[in-house]
Amino acid sequence: MADAAFKPLDRLGIARRIAQDIPEGWFVNLGIGMPTAVSDYVPVDREVIFHAENGVIGIGPAPAPEAVNPYLVNAGTHPITLRVGAALVHHADSFAIARGGHLDLCVLGAFQVAANGDLANWAHAPDEPTKQVGGAMDLAVGAKRVWIAMEHTTKHGHARLLDQCVYPLTAKGVVKRVYTDLAVLDVTPRGFEVREMVPGLDFGTLQARTGTRLHHPT
Amino acid sequence: MADAAFKPLDRLGIARRIAQDIPEGWFVNLGIGMPTAVSDYVPVDREVIFHAENGVIGIGPAPAPEAVNPYLVNAGTHPITLRVGAALVHHADSFAIARGGHLDLCVLGAFQVAANGDLANWAHAPDEPTKQVGGAMDLAVGAKRVWIAMEHTTKHGHARLLDQCVYPLTAKGVVKRVYTDLAVLDVTPRGFEVREMVPGLDFGTLQARTGTRLHHPT
Amino acid sequence: MIDKFVSSLADAMAGIRDGSTVLLAGFGPGMPEPLVHGLIEQGARDLTLVVNSGGRGEGPLADLLATGHVRKLVCSFVRGASVAGHLHKAGRLDVEIVPQGTLAERIRAAGAGVPAFYTPTAADTILADGREMRTINGRHCLLEHALPGDVALIEAWEADRWGNLTHRDSARNFNPIMAMAAALSIVMTRHVVELGAIPPANVHTPGVFVHRVLHVPA
């Protein structure tokens, strides 16, 4: 599959790309892992308000090691700071924000995304002993938009964008857009539309790495 | 029905009698009207914490006229003060206290109470244009105990303690004790037991003013 | 820079459509009276108004009802001697009586993404006639649906430009939960404060629930 003509984004590159599309004033929840890095690429003077499941509204930059406050963490339990204007609430109120449709955007990682917007991001099999649901099902169902940050294929080269998810679902029909190391794709009534590809990548190569039919934007 | 041998309690007398039975440490909601006066008869050094539906936990004495804070009222929208140690919450949290079983006691007024503990205190007929439900149904169902403060009969001499309520119910089977101008009565599996009568009143006279069979305590 | 302040009452009320459901906070204090008059001036008709009580013979609520712009009133009680009571008797105002705790919980549910819940409040009363019931843990319960608003009219003591609010004393009441429950939350605040002036742990209504703020000095 190697192709010298294009260079996939690295993980931070995907995060940076997503950050470009978040306008000022949005309330945004970032999933654990790659999505968390998105906030690093939003300029401080663009006021985007980041929410964490554990009741933080208005996450600031990570603290310097000597300034860590052990009472203040994000959903990954990593130390954070508060932005001026932040608010703190309890867990039920925090999920009221997520489940009540108050988040403009949630960026999640994924194992698989289907052409109808189905999302699988918590288990590889129904009987998997590690059950990492966390808050993903709540966020996926509750946010106004769900964007996905993911590698376009598995490390073994298997497609992650599919006609149907094989892994257990997180939620049905919720994904609006997918940002991968190769492309930005919108979920539309006819399936994935390719909005953007990394420089040098051609549509046929992208299609070959995808498990469902891709469409050019109308 | 006049009987020189006994003297019914007046409304404040009923409130005073109820106050005697409230131990330190209880969380108590007092309904509008006669029940509200109960707090005036609890000595300040007996720490009873009064709750109001509008989010006040720890109501203090009424303010002097010149000290009224227009932002601070009880469930009857009368000016109040806060006791040292008070807390303020919003309406849903306040009713979570009432509905979640956190109040040791709610004292309500009533039109009628039945021998099985049914309570009617909000309407005289299903189609009454004045519909004064307020928070009574929530409090009646949610408090650990419901005590009633009421006149033993209507001003026309009709019984209010009955085999069955005639007026629309507030809640079924919730009343534990009734304090009237004539007696204190417990609701038990066999009906009302007379716990106490005003001095000079005899059981037969009380029975004659009651619409259901009264019992001596076992 | 996020700035939710608007500079006039007309701007605050702009765009409210005929047929809207309007959540109006307040329980004694906490009602944003200038916004009620703003709604009258704005002129939207055929409104459903959700408010704790139907009000009295005069006051902002009476003024609003007297316009005839409210088709339906959802509240916990209506006084016979009030504009609401008279309109209802005359067949010119639909009234849905909801127990006060159920009202608060239905509003909070709308904000929290809970489409429906069960409650024992009002089970076995005439308010349950024809309604869906279910016995849970041996208790009769009623099914209640979330009560979302198109608009909420909110009163605050302090507000910053992100819409973080505090409410003074018992003026908090329905304000935080109604702000949660509406697509468009319009706030009047007595004081404008700098972003960050409200300690994050003591924000009563986070800005995520607030869309417009009008400064109305006392």
Add this chain to the structure above:
Amino acid sequence: MIDKFVSSLADAMAGIRDGSTVLLAGFGPGMPEPLVHGLIEQGARDLTLVVNSGGRGEGPLADLLATGHVRKLVCSFVRGASVAGHLHKAGRLDVEIVPQGTLAERIRAAGAGVPAFYTPTAADTILADGREMRTINGRHCLLEHALPGDVALIEAWEADRWGNLTHRDSARNFNPIMAMAAALSIVMTRHVVELGAIPPANVHTPGVFVHRVLHVPA
């Protein structure tokens, strides 16, 4: 005089029965670690433990699980490489995975007297297999029941003798709602303050939800 302070860990944990459901707060910070060790020493068995996550290979939660006193774990995720994960794989620990927002909402429901509610979270996933569904406003929803505790283990930053609490920064998380949801709420606080030192408007967990408080200086 109300005084909820206890003078020893043993007094704090006294009376917890075999078979209890224990709500354990914390999400990173906010877990009352000394109380977890107190529970181990107290020795109650056959517990159902409700906590955000199953923890790791070490730490207070791992210590508790390693005693074998926990029969069932209710949480939003379990890591494969953890004491919980190993016990579960070995068939020695039942695990009920609940999406984190549903978990918070079920706990809050227990505290608020809501016996059950519907939510779209986890509908159309394997967590819904065999469960009661209902379509509300066109969305598939799951029926979820309240999750009450016999005991809650709570961490606070400040406490007064009535049990009014503040929680520091994101250590608030599950603490206020678990305190609401338990018959016996046991608090450890870092600081003891005079009654009235916490402003009424800024109490995070009102004393009505708190039964015992142990001072554990940092």
